[in-house]
Amino acid sequence: MLFLSLSVLGQNKTKDLTKLTYNELHDLYFDNENNPKKQILYTNAYMAKAIQENSRIRKAKANYQIALLYYASDKDKAIQYLDSVIKYSENTGDKFFPAAAYCEKADFLKRQLKLEEAMNNYKLAEKIALQTNIDYYYVVRDYIGTTKSEDLGEYKEALAIYKECYNYYITKNYRKQYANDFQITIFGIADCYKSLQNTDSTTYYNKLGFQESKITKDGYMHYLFILNEGANQVLKKNYKAALDSVHKALPKMIENKDLGNTLASYFYLGKAYDGLGQKENAVKNFLKVDSIYAETKEITTEFIDGYPYLISHYKNIGDKENQLKYISKYMVIDSILQKKYRNLNKIVHTEYDIPRLISEKESLITSLKKDNAKSYLGIGALILIILTVSTFGFYQFELKKKYRTRFERIMQRSAIRNNEEHNFEKAKTIKPAILKSEDIGIAEELIQEILGKLDGFEREKGFLKSDLTIQSLSNLFETNSKYLSKIVNAYRCKTFIQYINDLRIDNAVENLKAESKLRKYTIQALALEFGFNSAESFSAAFYKKLGIKPAYFIKQLEDSFKIN
Known part of the structure; x- marks a missing residue:
């Protein structure tokens, strides 16, 4: 629905864009x-043009672009669109499709831990590319090598594939057109040798890749080879050299937002510091590995050794809670990896024996329970805290429901505004009929004059002045403060302060709804923007009129716009 529900303006824009060529739309x-809204316009135009011309391969490419838009948010939806790419591009003889679609689909399946299905899709891509595009065939072979090496641990098979690709690229223009593919292949060979602990061959290919990336000025690959050699130096137990290399590479990995290799950098820093006997630095870096895993939920068997290290560290210093924490995390990761490889009849070999870990975990839990049970007073306090938290949680739940209801009432502005206007008219017509001018001791002509000035004051938003007082406004109206106060009380049905604050809050609500940039302001900045002298006075007035705090209102407003 995201791609079909365009406005009339959007449809006209798409219609105009169909006059562009496919290549122009592709490039745009x-x-x-970084601008999905524009991408949607261009891919819709691409699709409209393909449908108009009834071009199967162009429909396939449009579906491919849509699949990429779902890459991060909905992998199942992305796979559905990739299946459409495959359907439309079958037997078209295109150089890249459906082979590229099978590769993308395989990548999504890998992320869903469906390695067997992923390999089947890579093989389909390989078979098609061999017939339609020999260059892309070797790209697919490289993907298969990466999967065997990084995901399956089949380093010898992966090495054979990478060398096959190397022999192909070495016959090509490997410093221009094929430079990136060639260097990725070299990296794959070096990485496989590292995993096989053939450190001399690893160094040879890291140096080769380093030289090639320097010649072609590929900064990212340049530092990737430095990082890989740093990891290799850890295996050689040259820990100072390892630290030097990894520290050089790490900023580049962070700059490129390469979380996988950032995690690898911290892991090998941890190993190097451990090798130098700097235990505290080792722990710090293994904790950073854990923090990245917590963010990405992705880790391979190569980088899980930090968890046994943390478990032993916290055991040695008697920190039972952290020891239990990292035992639990390690067991979760182990179960995920076992699930990942189960369908391929592989076993993940880990440093810790899991049954022993389970026993250790149960012992820790028992020990912690005994520690907690030493004092009945402590148990009573714990129960009291739980009851208090539960009661508070229930109270917060009910309060959130109440606040949500109040927020929804505020958002129904048309009904509320009509009601307010109706009440306002009643205040101006019905109340004056009851209150004669002599009831408040002011002449009728003066009342009408001041009411007219109040209307203008409201239209021109004079209430936004932060130093406004009843005295300053009565001076502006050329009357006295007592008359002004009586008229506001009688005809606006409010005290002067309540009248001014309500005008400011109504104005704040409408502006916050209309201007997204205001919703980024601090409460203090908003207070000044809407005529208040402090965040506290703004919040108090907002809550008094609407029953919710401005921070809550802004958060709910943001959430409602995201949903819409």
Whole structure:
């Protein structure tokens, strides 16, 4: 529905864009990778043009672009669109499709831990590319090598594939057109040798890749080879050299937002510091590995040794809670990896024996329970805290429901505004009929004059002045403060302060709804924006009129716009 529900303006824009060539639309789509709204326009135009011309391969490419938009948010939806790519591009003889679609689908399946299905899709891509595009065939072979090496641990098979690709690229223009593919292949060979602990061959290919990346000025690959050699130096137990290399590479990995290799950098820093006997630095870096895993939920068998290290560290210093914490995390990761490889009849070999870990975990839990049970007073306090938290939680739940209801009432502005206008008219017509001018001791002509000035004051938003007082406003109206106060009380049905604050809060609500940039302001900045002298006075007035705090209102407003 995201791609079909365009406004009339959007449809006209799409219609105009169909006058562009497919190549122009393709380039515009990929030139706007950080602007999904524009990408949707270009891919819709691409699709409209393909449908108009009834071109199967162009429909396939449009579906491919849509699949990429779902890459991060909905992998199942992305796979559905990739299946459409495959359907439309079968037997078209295109150089990249459906082979590229099978590769992308395999990547999604890998992320869902469906390695067997992923390999089947890579093999389908390989078979098609061999017939339609020999260059892409070797790209697919490289993907298969990466999967065997990084995901399956089949380093010898992966090495054979990488060398096959190397022998192909070495016959090509490997410092221009094929430079990136060639260097990725070299890295794959070096990485496989590292995993096989053939450190001399690893160094040879890291140096080769380093030289090639320097010649072609590929900064990212340049530092990737430095990082890989740093890891290799850890295996050689040259820990100072390892630290030097990894510290050089780490900033580049962070700059490129490469979380996988950032995690690898921290892991090998931890190993190097451990090798130098700097235990505290080792712990710090293994904790950073854990923090990245917590963010990405992705880790391979190569980098899980930090968890046994943390378990032993906290055991040695008697920190039972952290020891239990990292035993639990390690067991979760182990279960995920076992699930990942189960369908392929592989076993993940880990440093710790899991049954022993389970026993250790149960002992820790028992020990912690005994520690907690030493004092009945402590148990009573714990129960009291739980009851208090539960009661508070229930209270907060009910309060949130109440606040949500109040927020929804505020958002129904048309009904509320009509009601307020109705009440306002009643205040101006019905109340004056009851209150004669002599009831408040002011002449009728003066009352009407001041009411007219109040109307103008409201329209021109004079209430936004932060130093406004009843005295300053009565001076502006050329009357006295007592008359002004009586008229506001009688005809606006409010005290002067309540009248001014309500005008400011109504104005704040409408502006916060209309201007997204205001919703980024601090409460203090908003207070000044809407005529209040402090965040506290703004919040108090907002709550008094609407029954919710401004911070809550802004958060709910943001959430409602995201949903819409």
